[in-house]
Amino acid sequence: MAKVEFRNLQKAYGDVLVIQGVSLDIADGEFVTLVGPSGCGKSTLLRMLAGLEPITGGTIQIGDRIVNEVAPKERDIAMVFQNYALYPHMNVRDNMSFALRLKRADKADIDKRVQRAAEILGLEPLLDRLPRQLSGGQRQRVAMGRAIVRDPQVFLFDEPLSNLDAKLRVQMRAEIKELHQRLTTTTVYVTHDQIEAMTMADKIVVMRSGVVEQVGPPLELYDKPANLFVAGFIGSPAMNFLKGKIEANATATFVTESGVRVPLHDAPVASDGMLAVLGIRPEHFVLDAARGAPAEIIVVEPTGAETQVNARFAGQQVTAVFRERIDSKPGSMIPLALAPHMAHLFNAETGKAMN
Amino acid sequence: MRTLSTLLFRIALWGSLLLILAPVGWVMLTSIKPTQISQALPPVWNFTPTLQNYFDVLGGNTYTSQHFGTLLLHSIVVTVASTALGLLVGIPAAYALARIKFPGKKGTATWILSTIMFPPAVSVVPIFIVASKLHLTDTFPVLIVPYAVFGLPLVIWMLRSYIKQIPFEIEEAAMVDGASQMDLLRYIVFPLLMPGIVAASLLSAMLAWNEFLFALTLTRSAAKTASVGISEFTNMYGTQWGSLTAAATVTVAPILVATMILRRRLVEGLTFGAVK
Numbered sequence: 001m002a003k004v005e006f007r008n009l010q011k012a013y014g015d016v017l018v019i020q021g022v023s024l025d026i027a028d029g030e031f032v033t034l035v036g037p038s039g040c041g042k043s044t045l046l047r048m049l050a051g052l053e054p055i056t057g058g059t060i061q062i063g064d065r066i067v068n069e070v071a072p073k074e075r076d077i078a079m080v081f082q083n084y085a086l087y088p089h090m091n092v093r094d095n096m097s098f099a100l101r102l103k104r105a106d107k108a109d110i111d112k113r114v115q116r117a118a119e120i121l122g123l124e125p126l127l128d129r130l131p132r133q134l135s136g137g138q139r140q141r142v143a144m145g146r147a148i149v150r151d152p153q154v155f156l157f158d159e160p161l162s163n164l165d166a167k168l169r170v171q172m173r174a175e176i177k178e179l180h181q182r183l184t185t186t187t188v189y190v191t192h193d194q195i196e197a198m199t200m201a202d203k204i205v206v207m208r209s210g211v212v213e214q215v216g217p218p219l220e221l222y223d224k225p226a227n228l229f230v231a232g233f234i235g236s237p238a239m240n241f242l243k244g245k246i247e248a249n250a251t252a253t254f255v256t257e258s259g260v261r262v263p264l265h266d267a268p269v270a271s272d273g274m275l276a277v278l279g280i281r282p283e284h285f286v287l288d289a290a291r292g293a294p295a296e297i298i299v300v301e302p303t304g305a306e307t308q309v310n311a312r313f314a315g316q317q318v319t320a321v322f323r324e325r326i327d328s329k330p331g332s333m334i335p336l337a338l339a340p341h342m343a344h345l346f347n348a349e350t351g352k353a354m355n
Numbered sequence: 356m357r358t359l360s361t362l363l364f365r366i367a368l369w370g371s372l373l374l375i376l377a378p379v380g381w382v383m384l385t386s387i388k389p390t391q392i393s394q395a396l397p398p399v400w401n402f403t404p405t406l407q408n409y410f411d412v413l414g415g416n417t418y419t420s421q422h423f424g425t426l427l428l429h430s431i432v433v434t435v436a437s438t439a440l441g442l443l444v445g446i447p448a449a450y451a452l453a454r455i456k457f458p459g460k461k462g463t464a465t466w467i468l469s470t471i472m473f474p475p476a477v478s479v480v481p482i483f484i485v486a487s488k489l490h491l492t493d494t495f496p497v498l499i500v501p502y503a504v505f506g507l508p509l510v511i512w513m514l515r516s517y518i519k520q521i522p523f524e525i526e527e528a529a530m531v532d533g534a535s536q537m538d539l540l541r542y543i544v545f546p547l548l549m550p551g552i553v554a555a556s557l558l559s560a561m562l563a564w565n566e567f568l569f570a571l572t573l574t575r576s577a578a579k580t581a582s583v584g585i586s587e588f589t590n591m592y593g594t595q596w597g598s599l600t601a602a603a604t605v606t607v608a609p610i611l612v613a614t615m616i617l618r619r620r621l622v623e624g625l626t627f628g629a630v631k
Contacts, residue, residue, distance in 0.1 A: 052527050073533040085528035089546045098542070099532035146532070 002063035002076075002153040002186055003028045004049065010057035011044055011210075018044055020210040021058070026203075031180050031187045035197040036207035036233070042190045045207075046158055049188060050079050062153060078147035079156040083163060084139045086131040086146075092118075093127040096145045110149075117148040120179070137168045144179065155180075157189040161196065173199060194234050198222070206230050228351040231279045231344060237308065239279045240318040243348065248272035254343070258315030260293045265340040268354040275348035282308070284342035285320035292335030295320075297328050311336065379607070386600035393596045408601035417598045419587045421576060426584035427605065432495055433570075433580055434563040437502035441510050441559045442552060444503070449514035450544060454523070464515070471508045475501070479572050486573060493575045501569055506559040513558070517551030518544065557617055561610050581606045 004026040011019035019041045026032045034042040047053040049060055051072035059066050067075050078099075087095050093114060094101075100110045118124045121141040131139055140160060147155055157176070161169045177200050180187050191197055197204045198218045206213045206221065206229070214226040218234075225231035231239045244256040252267035254276065262278060286292070295313035302308075307326045310319055313336050320336060328334055345354040385393050387404040415422040451457070452464050482501060483492070491497045521544065529543045545552075570580040585606060588599035 050527075050531055052530070072527075072530045073535070077531065079528065079531045081524050081528060083522070083524060085522065085524035087525060087529070087543065098529070102533045102538060102542075146528075150532070 003061075004154060004186060004188065005061040006045070006049075006058065007061070008058040009045070009048065009055065009060065011041070011048060011053065012056045017056075018210045019048070019056075022207075022210075022212055023058075024205060024212065024215065026186060026188065029184045029186055031177075031189065031200060031202045032205060033189045033191060033197040033201035033203070034205045034207060035191055035194055036213075038192060039209075040207040041210040042192075042205075042207050043158055046079075046156055046188060046190045049154075050077060050156055051075050076153045077156055078150045078152040078154075079158065080140075080143045080147055080160045082159040084131075084143040084160075086139055086142055088131050091128050091130050092123060092134070092142050092145075095131070095142055096123075096149050098146070099150050113149045113151075114145075117145040120148065120182070121145050121175075136164050137172060140164065140172060141175075144176070148179075148183070153186065155185050155187040157187065159190055159192065161191070161193075169196075176200065195236055198234065204234075206233060224353070225279075225344065226353055228277060228279070228346045231346065231353075235281055237282045237319045237321065239281050239344070240320075241346075242278045242280070242314055242316065242318075244276065244278060244314075246271045246274050246276050246345070254278045254345070256314040260314035262314075262338055262343065263291075263340050264343060264345070266355075268345060271345075271354065276354065277346040277348050277351075278338075279344035279346060280318075280338050280342065282319045282321040284339045285318070285322075286337050286339055287322070287334060288337035289335045292337035294333045295336040297330050297332050297334060299330060300326055300328065302326075309334070382600045382603050382607075385596055386604045388597065390595075390597040393600075408597035409605070412598050412601045412605065417588065417595060418590065418592055419584065421579065421584065421587075423581070423584055423602050423605075426579055426581045429495075429578055430564060430581040430606070433498045433502065433578070434560050436495065436499045437506070437563045438556050438559045440499060440503035441506045442556060445507055445510035445514055445555065446545070446548070446552070447540070448507075449511045449518055450540060452511065453515045453518035454526070467508050467511055475505045476568055479568055482569070483572055492573055493577045493579075495578050497573045498563075498566075498569060498578060498580070502563040502566060503559075506562050509562075510555045510559055513555045514548065514551050517548055521547050553617060557613060560613075564606075564610055 004024075006022050006024040009019055009022045010017065022041075022045060034045060036042050044053060048055055049062075051067065051070060055068050059068055061067065062075060062077070087098065090098065096114045096117060097110045100113065114127075115124075118127060121144060123138070123141055123145055126134065126138060126142075131142070134142065143160070160176070161172050164172060173196055176189075180200075189196075189200060201218055203215065204218055204221050205215050208229055214221055214230045216224075221230060221234050225234060225239075228241070232241065242254075242256045242260075242262075244254055244262075246264070246267050247253045247255055248267035248271050252264040254262040254264055256262065256278070293314065295311040295318070297309060297311050298317065299310040300307060301310075302325065305323075307322045307324070308319060309322065309326055310317060311334065312318075318336075326334075346352065347354055386408050387406065388399070388402055389405050389407070392399045392402055411417050412423045415424065417423065448467075452460065452467075478501070482497075486492045486497045525547075526539055526543055529539055534542065565582060566580075567582045567586075570578075570583045571586075574580065574583065581602070585599060585602050588595045588602060
């Protein structure tokens with residue numbers, strides 16, 4: 001196990017800077033998720049850590065070693081690829097033992113480590129099969145088994161669940177998390193799925209266009225997003241945004257563009273008259289006949305555990321989630337209010353959080 | 356209208372096929388005819404087939420300077436060695452062109468392909484002069500090296516296409532697992548490249564096996580190949596048609612059988628990379 005440090009890391013393809021000075025600390029044994037939209041640079045960052053992409057600037061440190069010029073095979077890392085990258089001409093046993101055979105490890109030791117990994121992942125009955133004879137989930141497990149047997153300092157996962165169906169993804173998510181808890185190896189996990197990030201990570205790194213937008217534990221990013229991008233990216237359904245301005249006189253109020261007045265718990269300093277964006281998570285809407293504003297229901301989506309309502313509120317479409325069942329039909333009006341403590345304020349110009 | 360055009364197309368196709376196969380068929384038929392009727396006009400179709408011509412050719416009972424079996428052996432040596440040499444050079448070259456970034460890569464690849472346009476016959480005299488000076492005429496290397504070299508562009512381009520079809524993530528996984536460049540080639544690329552290697556080997560072997568001009572010019576007896584040996588069945592005593600056609604059939608047979616067994620791989624090799 002080892003810590004990983006990125007210091008002012010840069011990556012350019014010609015004149016295009018795709019990673020722009022990323023600095024990040026990953027503690028020994030930590031499970032860190034790099035999350036962001038396609039093209040944000042998360043996979044590039046992972047590949048630079050693996051040594052599969054050359055570094056344009058900055059440093060990468062694994063343990064006490066700066067590894068910028070170190071070949072992938074010397075970095076003591078193991079990687080699970082998005083499409084598994086199993087060796088198609090080798091059976092499961094040979095796939096898992098390949099790295100150890102290259103090192104000319106003792107045969108008995110190789111067998112023991114392969115057997116142990118196979119037991120952990122439930123692969124014992126499949127050891128003599130070829131990759132083409134395995135299902136997607138089984139191949140994923142073999143890819144993980146191939147990483148486990150090496151007992152590396154760092155595990156790297158590059159969107160390993162992207163090619164699986166939704167149900168299998170949920171199952172594998174739990175298995176990967178359980179594996180980490182068992183092995184406690186430092187893990188860097190890349191995904192575009194914020195639910196995977198939220199459920200699996202000790203720490204999430206949200207990236208956009210080669211820049212780190214925010215780093216922190218999942219609930220910190222959920223409760224205190226640093227800017228509009230993180231607020232909209234983390235959480236499903238996504239946070240609702242209402243444009244307007246702040247009135248910070250006797251009672252702090254946010255006035256939407258359509259004139260709906262939303263009381264605030266408090267207003268940021270020197271914000272009177274400032275253009276802002278109010279963010280409210282779907283589950284923080286309440287039905288309140290006394291202080292709510294009328295909202296027209298567009299769609300009601302009952303999921304069983306909760307009810308998701310798309311409605312037109314304050315001049316724009318919002319998504320609200322209620323624990324209770326909603327009997328109202330599309331076209332009818334409901335009184336929507338915001339829990340004041342739960343509203344987030346963002347500077348309309350910079351996008352940064354104000355509270 | 357469509358049925359008529361399809362019918363005409365099929366007639367033309369079968370006609371062309373019969374035209375191409377007719378000489379081959381005639382050779383094989385003549386090889387199993389008794390010598391007395393092999394040149395009869397009109398041709399004799401009702402006869403008792405005989406393998407005597409084959410026994411004569413392979414037993415050395417023909418009026419030629421060398422035992423045909425020896426010439427077949429020479430052909431095997433030259434073909435196998437030139438194919439192996441072509442693969443030894445071609446596989447790493449194809450890998451470099453497919454995977455490794457280096458200055459002038461595109462130009463190098465185009466230049467290698469362009470050498471296919473170079474007619475080997477133009478170089479036979481210069482090679483003869485060089486070989487004479489080096490005392491290499493009538494030796495195996497004087498055939499092996501040119502055959503390997505002239506087959507290289509085809510081998511490299513075929514294998515390059517095959518290598519590009521191997522997902523690069525598999526090689527990256529091997530790199531992370533601890534494989535060096537040689538380990539990659541040996542344990543990952545080479546096994547996965549086997550269909551391409553089979554196809555490239557067969558094409559290269561066919562070119563070497565059937566080659567006549569270089570073998571005729573650069574060899575006399577010690578390295579003479581079967582394709583040259585066939586021409587010696589015509590001499591001052593006349594043409595031994597039975598022996599000649601038997602020798603030709605024996606010479607063509609290995610390539611024919613190999614092509615029929617491996618024709619799927621051959622088509623794969625010729626068309627691989629044509630469609631992304």
